[in-house]
Amino acid sequence: MKELTSEVIVDLRGRLDTxxxxxxxxxxxxxxxxxxxxxxxxxxxxxxxxxxxxxxxRAPQSVIDLGTGGGxxxxxxxxxxxxxxxxxxxxxxxxxxxxxxxxxxxxxxxHAQVELGRAEELGHRSDLRELFEVVxxxxxxxxAVTAECGSSFAMLGGxxxxxxxxxxxxxxxxxxxxxxxxxxxxxxxxxxxxxxxxQVIRKNVPLDDRYPRRVGVPAKRPLF
Numbered sequence: 503m504k505e506l507t508s509e510v511i512v513d514l515r516g517r518l519d520t521x522x523x524x525x526x527x528x529x530x531x532x533x534x535x536x537x538x539x540x541x542x543x544x545x546x547x548x549x550x551x552x553x554x555x556x557x558x559x560r561a562p563q564s565v566i567d568l569g570t571g572g573g574x575x576x577x578x579x580x581x582x583x584x585x586x587x588x589x590x591x592x593x594x595x596x597x598x599x600x601x602x603x604x605x606x607x608x609x610x611x612x613h614a615q616v617e618l619g620r621a622e623e624l625g626h627r628s629d630l631r632e633l634f635e636v637v638x639x640x641x642x643x644x645x646a647v648t649a650e651c652g653s654s655f656a657m658l659g660g661x662x663x664x665x666x667x668x669x670x671x672x673x674x675x676x677x678x679x680x681x682x683x684x685x686x687x688x689x690x691x692x693x694x695x696x697x698x699x700x701q702v703i704r705k706n707v708p709l710d711d712r713y714p715r716r717v718g719v720p721a722k723r724p725l726f
Contacts (some may be wrong), residue, residue: 512688547575549694582683646724680726
């Protein structure tokens, strides 16, 4: 398992706009974020930043955050990568309305884009399908659902980065014979600041046109 040190996370905090914390505090109060303290949620989001840059050797050119919710990690990613095409995707109109206002207030994030809709449907749109170098997921769904939906956005050679329990078993949760059905393969696990876990998945083969399946089907009939 690869490690990102606490020092890396501390250094990455310097990229964040001071306006981000009050915006995330409002998101927390509106019930759009989990119960973890905001500072911890931000550090967890910065783990995505450090991991992606370690994998690519640079900042990404395009990123989509699945089920971005109240903006974590999406808003953090947009702040840290102001030159990237960053899309925050969510199925809740209330959360998307909040995020639309937020990206106009946070330095760096004003160039981000929000998309309202279900991944099963957005993943078939020609302006989104298989066009992203990086796909992130904090709490989108089960491994099978995340893989099927996420692969529809990941470009060939791109990566998916998924938040995971720090000591999860890669082979059990992300089986190679299951991932290959949607053009993916496991590419290793990361731990950040000895607190947060992440799974990296790589896109090797274009996704078959039948995937993702209709809304709700990936969860009802998972591929693995």
